[in-house]
Amino acid sequence: MTRLAPVAISGLGCLSGAGMNLAENLETLFAGRRYPRPPVRFSTDHPVSYPVLELRSEFTLPLDEQELTYARTSQLALAAALEALADAGLEAMELQKKRVGVCIGTTVGCALNCDDFYRDYKAGSMPELAIIERFLRSNPAAVIARHLQLDGPVQTVVNACSSGSDAIGLGASWLRAGACDLVIAGGADELSRVTYAGFSSLMITDTGPCRPFDVRRKGLNLGEGAGMMILQKSEDAGPQRERGRVLGYGAACDAHHLTAPRPDGAGLKQALREAFAGAGATPAQMAFVNAHGTGTPDNDRTEGRVLREVLPGVPYLSTKGYTGHTLGAAGAIEAVYTVACLNRGEVPASIGFVDVDPEIPVPPVIANTAIGGDMALSQSLAFGGNNAVLILGKGGRR
């Protein structure tokens, strides 16, 4: 892996259970608040009600009649993309003069999880195809490209929970390769009855608010949201427009298990090595690590061990307690937080953590903590054994 040219981040956008835009998200994080509750948007007959972190208010977008029928995941993606474009000071018309790519990670947004349609189909009736048509119109990357009338490459990354991180890393690669002038990259996922049932079946959801890295952690809380970045070549963005930088991206596969991380963290370590090599950076240069930290026993054990071994002494945190696990959006939301925290010079407390796990001897940050340095790391571990690591840099614009 050779050293890669840095890519400028000229805009950030984010919405989640912690807030409807990046500013609200940061306010929630640094105030130490979180809002897990039983799902409101759907119901099940499951005997246990697992808390989730849904968006706490509705959002409105400037959409025409047909666009309003897009799936929620795509609308979340679009909302965060529009915020990021505004943050970058870019108008839609301006984009149409450029070759703009869209690279978006998702899990729910690509799946034909149309259980109402399927229930009717199974019952022998002839259900109408409105839900299917909606699905076919709602590929998240295509929705953004269509809404903004873009004509560059479009890609929806479906690497489970590392999708958002991968999409940002790949989007940066497109710019370096000269395939685009600008890339809208990130991730989006809505809360869904199907994933709620699926994660419950795997018995990795907590019945209370999640507790990443805590000795009594029992599992994750699902969440929803989107995180987006506007990526440009550094020379195009100019230092005064840079909110941050993508410096390195590493990815590797455990090749071990469909849903559990490899206990020795070999895949994560390989992804870290690749990210450091691409960035031309060392672990000691990292101001902090925004860990995947889902709150599941297996994930946090593996991640905690690797952090101690590869990044000793570097403060780390999980923001899943504030947002829940937003699946394909998680890596992107956390990358956005990472850049914002670098620029702010502090990280929030890793909410939910109370007591040290003897298997993870170094605890995450437990209070809002000032940080120095101009680089930080955001990492994602995913079903399928995927590991993705982003090394991000501070920007000239705060």
Place this chain on the structure above:
Amino acid sequence: MAVNIQGIGAVGGFGCGVEALRNALRQGSVPPRQVTLEHPGEAGEEFPAYLAATGELERFIPKRELRRIDHFSKMTLLGACLALEDAALLDGDRSRIGVVVASGYGPLKTTFSFLDSYLDFGYSCSSPTHFSNSVHNAAAAHVAMQLKLTAPNLTVTQFDMSVPSALMTALQWLAEDRVDQVLFGAVDEYCAVLRYCRRQFFGAGEQGPLAPLELARQTAVVGEGAAFFVLARPESAAAYGRIDGVCLGNHQRRPVRLPETDGLIVGADGHHRCGVWYQQVITGRQVAACAPVYGSFPAAAAFDLAVAALALRDGNLTVDEPPGGDGQAVDVSRLACLKFAAGGEYGLIRLSR
């Protein structure tokens, strides 16, 4: 950066392996299987479909290991194993082989099997096995686990643009030296719900025969299968020529520019909504359209790529002028594969000997 094609693996309605594909191409078409529908609204009705058999996978992976692997992942695994075998990479160090999988719809049958588990028995009986295999990247994960591939692993879904979009990333991984080779491929599967939807969308228009160059008519016949390639940097040996580049865009906003001298393989597959775009750019031009060999499904764009690679190796390609004809073989040293989606999105892959 151009990349070399070192191996191909393909399984579909034409059979299994490169020779089966080559034989089918010589014949020009393959008769699809007749499948009987079981849905009450259509019970007893027969329709054609190009379906893939995965029995040969047991040549590569012990049967016991395949027990909990669904049809979608088996097709993926078989395509991957055949490509690695063709490139003589089944043995030895595979730690620097990345995996990129494209799929238009993902594992449909397992997605619905998971819904079955809770619709039939309640949410507390949701199947964890079906859920974990319904995630889109499960097939790529099975490839990594079975073949011990620990390099980067990516799954992309973009409906009809899945193949060119994913290929772009595969080429970029090689350019950035993230990997030495990429096992790149595409897969889609048939399922009864898909057939129901197509029946509702297109009525009786999918009874065959598939006439890809009758661009204004709906003649698509549903198919399934997997096509994989071992791609490597240009300094490596090329068994099937090379991919010079891939370009994606939207024809409505910036019209596609076709190379004038290259042979052209079009992904026209009997969908009239896509046919209108082909009509705009290929009128008066001789092209190859091979969907009657493998059927209509998003991942079939990877079969077009396999056809191009075989044509470059063999030095000739059979082409027609729309709306079809007897076909004539022409010499080829440069080729392009063009795929349109219904909205005018396109992917153009250029290859050379």
